[in-house]
Amino acid sequence: MVKRPAGRTLLLAVLVLAILGLQARLWFGEGSLRHVASLRKQVAALQAENDTLADRNRLMSADVEDLKEGLDKIEEIARRDLGMIREGETFYLVLDRDAAR
Structure with missing residues (x-):
């Protein structure tokens, strides 16, 4: 067996530790995979x-534009949410018998 100089062995050990340290960081540390x-x-x-x-x-945004441009959207909301009925219109409320029970 060939004997290596101590400096070379130390350098090899440091390089191996550096590679292991970098690999550990790659797999487990901040910024790891x-x-x-x-x-x-x-x-x-x-x-x-x-x-x-x-x-x-x-x-x-489309609703806001509709509200700015015309009264159709305002009327739709008033009819749906507030029960608005125009003058001259007749309102009929039809109840479902099954739902009433």
Whole structure:
């Protein structure tokens, strides 16, 4: 067996420890592959939530524009929520017998 100089053995041991340290950080530490995968899942969930909120905002913006431009939307809301009936209209309320019991 060939005997190595002590300096070379020490350098080899330091390099092996450095590689092991970097590998441990790659697999288990901050910025590890597992951590990055977790962050990607969080980003996907937040993006889906943002898309939902953006759709809701577009609908609300359209409602605001309708309210600004004409009375049709106001009348629709008044009829639906407040039970508005125009003068000259006849209102009929039909009750379902099964629902009344």
